[in-house]
Amino acid sequence: MIAEVRGLSFSYRNRAVLSDVSFTLEEGTVLGVVGPNGCGKTTLIKCLDRILDPRGTVKIRGRDIADYRGDELARTVAYVPQALSVGMAMTVLEVVLMGRKPHVRWSVSDDDISLVTNTLSCLGIGHLAFRKLTQVSGGERQKVMIARALVQEPSLLLLDEPTSALDVRHQLEVMGLIQSVVRERRIGALAAIHDLNLAARFCDSIVVLHEGKVRAAGNPGSLLTPELIREVYGVKAVVGREDGLPYILPVEPVGSETR
Numbered sequence: 001m002i003a004e005v006r007g008l009s010f011s012y013r014n015r016a017v018l019s020d021v022s023f024t025l026e027e028g029t030v031l032g033v034v035g036p037n038g039c040g041k042t043t044l045i046k047c048l049d050r051i052l053d054p055r056g057t058v059k060i061r062g063r064d065i066a067d068y069r070g071d072e073l074a075r076t077v078a079y080v081p082q083a084l085s086v087g088m089a090m091t092v093l094e095v096v097l098m099g100r101k102p103h104v105r106w107s108v109s110d111d112d113i114s115l116v117t118n119t120l121s122c123l124g125i126g127h128l129a130f131r132k133l134t135q136v137s138g139g140e141r142q143k144v145m146i147a148r149a150l151v152q153e154p155s156l157l158l159l160d161e162p163t164s165a166l167d168v169r170h171q172l173e174v175m176g177l178i179q180s181v182v183r184e185r186r187i188g189a190l191a192a193i194h195d196l197n198l199a200a201r202f203c204d205s206i207v208v209l210h211e212g213k214v215r216a217a218g219n220p221g222s223l224l225t226p227e228l229i230r231e232v233y234g235v236k237a238v239v240g241r242e243d244g245l246p247y248i249l250p251v252e253p254v255g256s257e258t259r
Contacts, residue, residue: 001062002027002156002188003048008056010040010047017043018054019212025156025188030179032203032220033192036233039209041192042082045158048190049079060156074102078149082160082192092136092144093129096120099148112151119147122177124170138165146174150181157182159191163198171195175202196248200224208232221246230254 003025010018018040025031033041047054050065050073058065060076068076078099093116100112120126123143128136133144142165149157162178163171179202182189193199199206200220208216208223210232216223224246229237238249 001025002060003190004057004059004062005048006057008044008047008054008058010043010052010054017212018047021056021207021209021212021214023207023214023217025190026204027186027188028183029204030182030189030191030202032199032206033190033209034194034196034199034206035209035215040212041209042160044209045079045160045190045192048156049073049077049158051079071102075152076154077156077158078152078154079158080145080149080160080162082164090133091130092120092125092133093117095133095144096147096151099151102152115151116147119150123147124173139167139170142166143170143174146178153185155187157187157189159189161194162191163193163195171198172201178202196224196229200246200248224248 001024005024006022008018008021009016021044023031033044035041043052046052048058065073096116096119097108097112100108100116104112117126117129120129123146125140125143125147128140133141136144142162146159146162157178159178163174166174175198178189178191191203193203203220205218206220206223207214208228215232216228224239226237226239229235229239229248234254236251236254238251240247240249
């Protein structure tokens with residue numbers, strides 16, 4: 001098992017954001033966290049990366065996250081945030097190479113450079129290696145940060161809206177790459193995702209957050225029903241299947257049917 005979360009709760013001052021959240025993440029799988037805006041997806045990811053200090057238990061590879069030293073945690077967990085400051089005057093290659101920092105002792109090796117260049121190529125951004133980060137598009141920056149996380153070679157990959165700045169083609173490519181890496185390396189990925197169709201296509205399981213609590217968890221193929229989508233999102237939707245995978249077609253907000 002990659003991660004085990006039990007009874008996790010977190011509040012900002014007196015406002016409860018997460019309450020009694022529990023789930024597990026098995027190796028070789030992608031777990032999607034879905035739910036409407038403000039349900040606690042980003043807060044949950046920050047709790048798992050020890051950016052925030054929640055109540056409850058978080059274990060990674062069977063070990064309590066509080067017991068990891070800073071350098072150990074950096075080699076174990078990689079975090080791709082939703083937004084990135086573009087003020088860095090570094091090249092794409094330099095930014096991605098920063099992901100090797102937890103593994104480098106004295107100097108960057110040829111193996112480090114090779115891993116970085118191969119990862120850039122796999123993400124289709126090898127041609128950007130010597131371009132300044134400030135000179136690439138938002139979607140390209142998102143790929144750069146995913147590349148930086150991958151070269152950390154973590155056990156747990158945390159992704160906050162990893163496809164938010166990408167067009168449809170690149171959404172499919174990036175999620176497909178993440179899925180392949182997770183399978184091949186036998187690691188785990190937890191991704192906060194707005195797009196239910198991407199979650200249904202690429203996630204082995206999903207956790208549905210609603211008002212800071214786990215409303216449902218399980219296989220997206222059986223979990224994503226019109227009834228659940230109506231309750232959690234307040235949207236009437238049609239759920240169909242294509243090649244054995246569910247797809248979701250939002251129709252209209254609940255309450256507008258009679259207008």
